Amino acid sequence: MFRTRIKFCGLRRPGDVATAVALGVDAIGLILVPGSPRHVTLDTAAKLRAGLPPLVGSVVLFKDADAGFVQEAIDAVRPDLLQFHGNEDAAFCASFNTPYVKALAMGGRLSLRAEARRYASASALLLDSHVPGGMGGRGETFAWTPLPKVARPLWLAGGLTAGNVGNGIKALRPFAVDVSSGIEARPGVKDADKMRAFVAAVRRADQKLK
Numbered sequence: 555m556f557r558t559r560i561k562f563c564g565l566r567r568p569g570d571v572a573t574a575v576a577l578g579v580d581a582i583g584l585i586l587v588p589g590s591p592r593h594v595t596l597d598t599a600a601k602l603r604a605g606l607p608p609l610v611g612s613v614v615l616f617k618d619a620d621a622g623f624v625q626e627a628i629d630a631v632r633p634d635l636l637q638f639h640g641n642e643d644a645a646f647c648a649s650f651n652t653p654y655v656k657a658l659a660m661g662g663r664l665s666l667r668a669e670a671r672r673y674a675s676a677s678a679l680l681l682d683s684h685v686p687g688g689m690g691g692r693g694e695t696f697a698w699t700p701l702p703k704v705a706r707p708l709w710l711a712g713g714l715t716a717g718n719v720g721n722g723i724k725a726l727r728p729f730a731v732d733v734s735s736g737i738e739a740r741p742g743v744k745d746a747d748k749m750r751a752f753v754a755a756v757r758r759a760d761q762k763l764k
């Protein structure tokens with residue numbers, strides 16, 4: 555039976571990471587984007603990542619960072635995945651010899667087919683609700699209209715909550731779902747009950763679709 559993977563993004567506290575791991579989440583996202591209320595330093599990101607057990611993925615997030623900082627972050631944190639959330643081109647994303655996910659701004663006008671060709675080297679495409687150049691973590695959904703089949707795993711993000719994630723899974727059948735605001739008490743502070751409810755909602759959705 556297919557299991558929709560889950561990424562909890564924007565974690566800043568060891569206790570939140572421990573809750574995510576205990577809930578069986580597949581990956582956590584650590585935000586290295588200045589200006590985000592979920593921003594963590596390289597030192598904090600390295601410590602949080604070091605506390606992860608095997609089989610729980612670590613994703614570090616950038617938005618239009620320079621290559622030197624990306625490489626510094628790779629060396630310090632040793633992440634499983636990079637996530638690029640800005641205007642980074644495919645050559646830049648692929649230049650670090652590390653698997654990467656490219657966020658696509660579904661709040662703008664884009665062709666998913668064209669983006670999938672453009673980022674053919676990406677391990678996955680993250681469909682988020684921001685407009686081009688915008689920040690993530692907005693807590694807003696985009697229109698979940700049918701998507702063309704593309705040769706890249708799709709991660710659904712943007713405004714997901716325990717209350718709507720089942721609808722998102724039913725509508726788009728993503729490989730994974732990615733959430734930040736919807737599991738928070740306030741930006742950067744995750745809420746264990748919301749985290750637990752989110753995971754339960756994903757499992758219920760998968761059960762209905764099997």
Ligand SMILES: O=C(O)c1ccccc1NCC(=O)[C@H](O)[C@H](O)COP(=O)(O)O
Pocket residue numbers: 563564583585587590591592615616617639682689690691692693694711712713714732733734735736
């Ligand atoms: O979450 C942020 O603060 C953030 C800031 C700048 C770039 C990316 C950011 N988050 C990226 C993510 O992958 C979020 O999980 C995604 O945007 C969904 O966020 P939300 O709508 O709050 O669930």
